[in-house]
Amino acid sequence: MENVNKKILLVEDDLNFGAVLKDYLMLNDFDVTLAKNGMEGFEKFKKDTFDLCILDVMMPYKDGYTLAKEIREKNNEVPIIFLTAKSMKEDVLKGYKAGADDYLNKPFDSEVLLMKIKAIIQRKSSDVKAEQVQFEFNIGKFHLNSKLRFLTFNNEEPIKLSPKENELLKMLILHENDLMPRELALTKIWRDDNYFTSRSMDVYIAKLRKYLKLDEDVEILNIHGEGFRLVVKNKVSV
């Protein structure tokens, strides 16, 4: 569970205002994707996963309500906040019917928006249970629990793994007996592929080899210039 910034999709046709708001939100540790109309907003929505959408109502090509309905068809969970200059009751109701979580009239105070964002994201982030990813693996006589970052050998006292050790081992296991390309680990785990991250990865391979020595049937092999391969010998069928 990494502490990754929450992602916000901001759709606003006023480019100046949009840029200012984007900067403000980014200063407050959100990842912001800005789209300048409903059309573009929907395209960007489909291509990524967001924790929150902030939609301007009045936009060319496709207004905020229409966009909200399209978003709701794809995703019934993501919170939506409308920004609007209107304060007419009909429009507000229309917004709620389109699936809004909140409504804000322009001009508004940026701190207030920030509070609302935090309140809304907090409510939703309780549904973290979506993290139904696999986190338990067996490899030779080892068992890896990658949620607790524990590597257990033969029911002995578990070895505690660091986050990077854990991620790297998991990725090797997912490619068991097959090539795990250097580049893959570097881009996924180190989020950068250069000389230094590559050296760093070597250090971690060395650490993992040390742990895995306990089981002589488990080994990390290098494929020169390509990557690594986790092999398990003498595998018994169950």
Next chain:
Amino acid sequence: MENVNKKILLVEDDLNFGAVLKDYLMLNDFDVTLAKNGMEGFEKFKKDTFDLCILDVMMPYKDGYTLAKEIREKNNEVPIIFLTAKSMKEDVLKGYKAGADDYLNKPFDSEVLLMKIKAIIQRKSSDVKAEQVQFEFNIGKFHLNSKLRFLTFNNEEPIKLSPKENELLKMLILHENDLMPRELALTKIWRDDNYFTSRSMDVYIAKLRKYLKLDEDVEILNIHGEGFRLVVKNKVSV
């Protein structure tokens, strides 16, 4: 899920307005309990279980913020909406910090309020796990009554827990032996996730560890960068 009307606690000192609003809400199939000041509101809150609280901010004896804080100490799940004639930024921020879910300036349109209520209640009721009526737990030789906030060791004199101690311990117990992510506790209990709340949480972990020392089989372990883990060793099967 039974088809029972949702219960609303409405605290409003303007008796006329309160009665009108109550009628309107009841016409829309809510069960409404009306209190005419913060004091009375808190009494009624303690005596029943509500799906939503609507609090006027300016009231004699006890204002809406204070009431909200008291309510939050008892229950930090129930949604709260503030009603206010003020629209000062400071007041709005104060409201959110007191744990508001939404904010409405008087005069407001009743239909808008209705939409907000429906939106908020819907959000909450999708949190099925919010059905955490369970409040008694055994952990090692301890027994926690999280309603009375009593932690008992071996039938000795109970240790009184503060609201935060209690919530945190409960959350740890609900994740017994498993990871309880930092972020989860911070967003759920502290309602904010930043450097300071995180330090504060560390202080509370230290306090809990001190209490739990009585049973050497119960321990709170840290998983660096992830969260905490409450483990019970030498568990006997029953």
Next chain:
DNA sequence: CATAGGTGTTAATGTTTGGTTAATGCATTA
């Protein structure tokens, strides 16, 4: 209305952990 007690936050300090980089040597390939 002063004050003691309870609660929660912030500060101060020290410890642990994790990750990168450096240094050195070996292996593979062209």
Next chain:
DNA sequence: TAATGCATTAACCAAACATTAACACCTATG
């Protein structure tokens, strides 16, 4: 056999955590 890639250990620095104490705030109570 030079150049590049890999292996391993150790040194270093930054971030996360642990603990205690100081502080601020509110409430109940004499």
